[in-house]
Amino acid sequence: MIVGELKPIDELLKMIDGYNTILIAGCRGCVTVCNTGGEKEVSILASALRMAGRKEGKPVMIDEITLERQCDHYFVSSLRDLFEKKTYDAVVSLACSIGPQYIAEEFDNIIVLPGLNTVFMGGPVEQGIWAEYCSACGECQIHNFGGMCPVTRCAKGLLNGPCGGSFNGKCEIDNTTDCVWELIYKRLKKLGQLDLLSELVRPKDWSKSLSGGPRKMIREDLML
Amino acid sequence: MNTKFEPEIIFFCCNYCSYAAADLAGSLRMNYPPNIKIIIVPCSGRVDIIHLLHAFEQGADGVFVTGCMEGDCHFINGNIRAKKRVNYAKKILGEIGIEQDRVGMYNISASDAPEFVKVAKLITEKITALGPSPLKKQGDH
Numbered sequence: 414m415i416v417g418e419l420k421p422i423d424e425l426l427k428m429i430d431g432y433n434t435i436l437i438a439g440c441r442g443c444v445t446v447c448n449t450g451g452e453k454e455v456s457i458l459a460s461a462l463r464m465a466g467r468k469e470g471k472p473v474m475i476d477e478i479t480l481e482r483q484c485d486h487y488f489v490s491s492l493r494d495l496f497e498k499k500t501y502d503a504v505v506s507l508a509c510s511i512g513p514q515y516i517a518e519e520f521d522n523i524i525v526l527p528g529l530n531t532v533f534m535g536g537p538v539e540q541g542i543w544a545e546y547c548s549a550c551g552e553c554q555i556h557n558f559g560g561m562c563p564v565t566r567c568a569k570g571l572l573n574g575p576c577g578g579s580f581n582g583k584c585e586i587d588n589t590t591d592c593v594w595e596l597i598y599k600r601l602k603k604l605g606q607l608d609l610l611s612e613l614v615r616p617k618d619w620s621k622s623l624s625g626g627p628r629k630m631i632r633e634d635l636m637l
Numbered sequence: 638m639n640t641k642f643e644p645e646i647i648f649f650c651c652n653y654c655s656y657a658a659a660d661l662a663g664s665l666r667m668n669y670p671p672n673i674k675i676i677i678v679p680c681s682g683r684v685d686i687i688h689l690l691h692a693f694e695q696g697a698d699g700v701f702v703t704g705c706m707e708g709d710c711h712f713i714n715g716n717i718r719a720k721k722r723v724n725y726a727k728k729i730l731g732e733i734g735i736e737q738d739r740v741g742m743y744n745i746s747a748s749d750a751p752e753f754v755k756v757a758k759l760i761t762e763k764i765t766a767l768g769p770s771p772l773k774k775q776g777d778h
Binding site for chain 1: 685686687690691693694729732733734735771772
């Protein structure tokens with residue numbers, strides 16, 4: 414999932430300063446699962462912003478809506494009915510940054526503000542803790558590494574690790590972060606695939622990652 | 638005319654403990670401040686952050702959750718969860734400039750009516766000292 418984090422409320426308050434009628438739009442996708450942009454979080458933020466406005470003597474009218482997915486024009490366009498009935502000074506999107514961009518693309522006359530910081534792609538490692546697992550590098554090689562991604566989970570992104578900073582199975586950047594190269598070694602040993610480590614991994618083709626510019630995937634069989 | 642500020646305080650009381658304590662306080666004819674408005678919940682873990690925030694929006698001057706003693710929750714850890722949510726609500730209130738002491742959590746067992754009365758009096762004094770919620774307009778109270 415894409416993991417998002419609520420922006421600090423004072424940053425949001427500065428963003429909405431001067432707007433009187435606001436729509437907070439949540440997303441039932443990833444950010445609902447990571448508890449930052451679902452229906453409940455939309456209500457909590459709406460309540461907090463309403464109270465902050467009232468306290469400062471600048472009351473704001475806030476409506477709440479949660480879309481099925483904000484990374485889909487079909488669902489985002491469903492806001493049209495709402496916008497025809499009511500005028501909003503701004504929309505605060507509680508989705509990953511794809512959401513506000515889709516809303517901006519769909520409605521060129523609506524001011525869209527991001528309510529979340531999109532932090533990474535990953536998943537929960539325990540209740541209330543999420544960790545990064547993927548960098549969307551565009552060329553997955555985890556079959557060489559026991560199913561674990563050193564590009565993301567090694568602080569140095571080493572393909573031929575580990576470095577000398579691994580200590581007691583933890584990374585030198587912080588002792589709560591596992592050294593993924595230690596995990597890779599242990600897992601390959603268990604799988605009887607340690608020979609994979611004796612092969613030198615060639616440099617990655619980073620043009621398939623973001624350094625090649627914004628990426629696009631085309632499936633002609635699906636195109637209308 | 639100056640009228641004395643009488644705070645409106647919401648207590649979300651767990652049915653199994655603090656509500657029983659409040660009930661017992663009544664049966665024992667123990668007085669506690671009428672400022673306390675009790676909402677019974679099946680477990681303090683039923684209380685969500687949004688309930689606490691909405692109570693403030695609706696005009697409460699203080700909002701508190703009272704649950705079972707730690708380790709005694711009928712649903713194992715509902716009171717521990719409630720405590721974490723109360724702390725999150727405190728954080729939000731702090732971020733929007735509302736006194737964090739207006740929200741809190743207490744653990745009171747079912748048989749401890751005197752403790753319920755003590756907590757009710759203590760909170761009423763504390764919220765009275767803080768004054769009306771900053772969300773209320775002058776003269777609202």
